[in-house]
Amino acid sequence: xxxxxxxxxxxxxxELVFSGEYGDGDRLDEIxxxxxxxxxxxxxxxxxxxxxxxxxxxxxxxxxxxxxxPGPVELMQMFEAMAEFEASCARLxxxxxxxxxxxxxxxxxxxxxxxxxxxDADGYYHANEVFHHVIYRQSGNAVLEAEALRLHRRLKPFRxxxxxxxxxxxxxxxxxxxxxxxxxxxxxxIAADTLRDHVAVQGEKFHxxxxxxxxxxx
Amino acid sequence: xxxxxxxxxxxxxxELVFSGEYGDGDRLDEIxxxxxxxxxxxxxxxxxxxxxxxxxxxxxxxxxxxxxxPGPVELMQMFEAMAEFEASCARLxxxxxxxxxxxxxxxxxxxxxxxxxxxDADGYYHANEVFHHVIYRQSGNAVLEAEALRLHRRLKPFRxxxxxxxxxxxxxxxxxxxxxxxxxxxxxxIAADTLRDHVAVQGEKFHxxxxxxxxxxx
DNA sequence: ATGGAATTTCTTGTATACAAGATGTTTGAC
DNA sequence: GTCAAACATCTTGTATACAAGAAATTCCAT
Numbered sequence: 001x002x003x004x005x006x007x008x009x010x011x012x013x014x015e016l017v018f019s020g021e022y023g024d025g026d027r028l029d030e031i032x033x034x035x036x037x038x039x040x041x042x043x044x045x046x047x048x049x050x051x052x053x054x055x056x057x058x059x060x061x062x063x064x065x066x067x068x069x070p071g072p073v074e075l076m077q078m079f080e081a082m083a084e085f086e087a088s089c090a091r092l093x094x095x096x097x098x099x100x101x102x103x104x105x106x107x108x109x110x111x112x113x114x115x116x117x118x119x120d121a122d123g124y125y126h127a128n129e130v131f132h133h134v135i136y137r138q139s140g141n142a143v144l145e146a147e148a149l150r151l152h153r154r155l156k157p158f159r160x161x162x163x164x165x166x167x168x169x170x171x172x173x174x175x176x177x178x179x180x181x182x183x184x185x186x187x188x189x190i191a192a193d194t195l196r197d198h199v200a201v202q203g204e205k206f207h208x209x210x211x212x213x214x215x216x217x218x
Numbered sequence: 219x220x221x222x223x224x225x226x227x228x229x230x231x232x233e234l235v236f237s238g239e240y241g242d243g244d245r246l247d248e249i250x251x252x253x254x255x256x257x258x259x260x261x262x263x264x265x266x267x268x269x270x271x272x273x274x275x276x277x278x279x280x281x282x283x284x285x286x287x288p289g290p291v292e293l294m295q296m297f298e299a300m301a302e303f304e305a306s307c308a309r310l311x312x313x314x315x316x317x318x319x320x321x322x323x324x325x326x327x328x329x330x331x332x333x334x335x336x337x338d339a340d341g342y343y344h345a346n347e348v349f350h351h352v353i354y355r356q357s358g359n360a361v362l363e364a365e366a367l368r369l370h371r372r373l374k375p376f377r378x379x380x381x382x383x384x385x386x387x388x389x390x391x392x393x394x395x396x397x398x399x400x401x402x403x404x405x406x407x408i409a410a411d412t413l414r415d416h417v418a419v420q421g422e423k424f425h426x427x428x429x430x431x432x433x434x435x436x
Numbered sequence: 437a438t439g440g441a442a443t444t445t446c447t448t449g450t451a452t453a454c455a456a457g458a459t460g461t462t463t464g465a466c
Numbered sequence: 467g468t469c470a471a472a473c474a475t476c477t478t479g480t481a482t483a484c485a486a487g488a489a490a491t492t493c494c495a496t
Contacts (some may be wrong), residue, residue, distance in 0.1 A: 053271035088302035
């Protein structure tokens with residue numbers, strides 16, 4: 001890009017954080033970034049504030065802004081909150097979802113399964129994402145949808161570890177189908193509870209992985 | 219203040235929006251604000267970005283930032299989302315709340331009732347706020363708590379209209395007590411459902427008010 | 437040699453100058 | 467008189483200069 005907009009810079013920085021180029025506690029030097037993106041400090045500072053607002057970094061006055069990767073505790077809380085948000089979306093969607101959206105969910109599930117069969121990790125994640133996004137949308141509540149999307153996006157880098165558990169995918173697919181069935185029959189409670197557990201399990205699995213890594217490191 | 223920090227400016231602007239000095243669609247002129255706060259445009263721009271990030275204003279490129287008061291539809295969605303957040307907090311709090319916090323909830327209820335009896339509107343709102351904040355905190359989930367606080371704060375100016383309904387307060391208090399009882403006995407479902415309805419009713423009432431005002435205006 | 441204080445350097449925060457786009461007005465042609 | 471185009475003005479966006487506080491280094495005293 002010739003003269004990147006602050007919002008583009010913020011997105012690029014986000015990508016750098018997600019891709020692991022910046023780790024927890026790293027300071028984002030304004031001058032360095034200004035040179036890197038070929039702009040002055042002003043738009044860089046705007047982009048940094050955007051990062052701070054999104055919770056990806058924290059600002060210490062007169063010190064600078066620092067990358068703030070969530071620790072194990074906060075991550076668990078994020079997964080738990082995600083589970084609650086999704087449950088809420090499912091609950092509301094149960095009485096609002098359109099037939100077309102139900103078909104979309106089933107289509108997404110088909111693609112998920114196909115991707116699993118083909119060993120296509122990217123395909124799986126994309127289809128899985130579509131599945132969840134459709135439910136957010138069908139909550140019929142743009143505020144809730146936006147919050148769910150935000151947290152979902154934030155947790156994206158941490159969901160990948162799920163792959164490590166053999167057999168989890170099959171169960172995951174079964175849960176998806178239970179959710180669709182509940183939504184089709186308008187059963188709000190089952191849809192909500194199933195989806196809540198479905199997401200919460202990801203948090204559990206992640207927690208187990210963290211624990212095992214921690215143990216292995218010692 | 220001598221040289222207000224951008225964050226202080228943002229808070230002040232927020233107050234001006236909540237107090238009604240700025241209405242929907244008003245443009246926040248950088249130069250005017252700079253003179254008003256006795257600083258240059260730079261810290262003003264930072265404060266404005268903060269407002270945009272919090273959803274209170276929207277930025278149109280090369281046009282400026284404009285106050286964006288939520289319309290009736292978005293307000294209903296915000297109340298609905300708030301109800302879901304509170305239900306989630308209550309659900310989690312049911313198995314995590316401390317005895318001390320339960321006492322705090324009952325104390326808050328006592329103050330609520332006393333304020334109602336004394337016709338002390340401010341006292342009522344403060345005690346009511348404490349009640350809800352304790353539940354957020356006792357969810358044991360800082361992420362969820364932060365989201366709930368954010369939305370609660372955002373809806374603050376719109377909750378006041380509740381006063382208009384006679385008899386609502388007594389029912390509201392009864393709902394509070396049902397919630398406390400459910401939390402004390404660890405009944406997550408009842409706590410969640412009661413609190414959800416408790417908040418959702420506020421949205422309903424608000425909607426009715428909006429509709430009546432709309433009708434009256436024609 | 438080590439602890440501490442002063443100074444130097446480096447970084448953030450603020451002000452101002454400049455660039456570029458958007459809006460509003462004036463002027464001219466039909 | 468009306469429409470359109472050019473121009474003037476105003477506002478946002480960016481760069482840079484300057485101020486102020488924090489960290490690091492150096493220097494001195496013990």
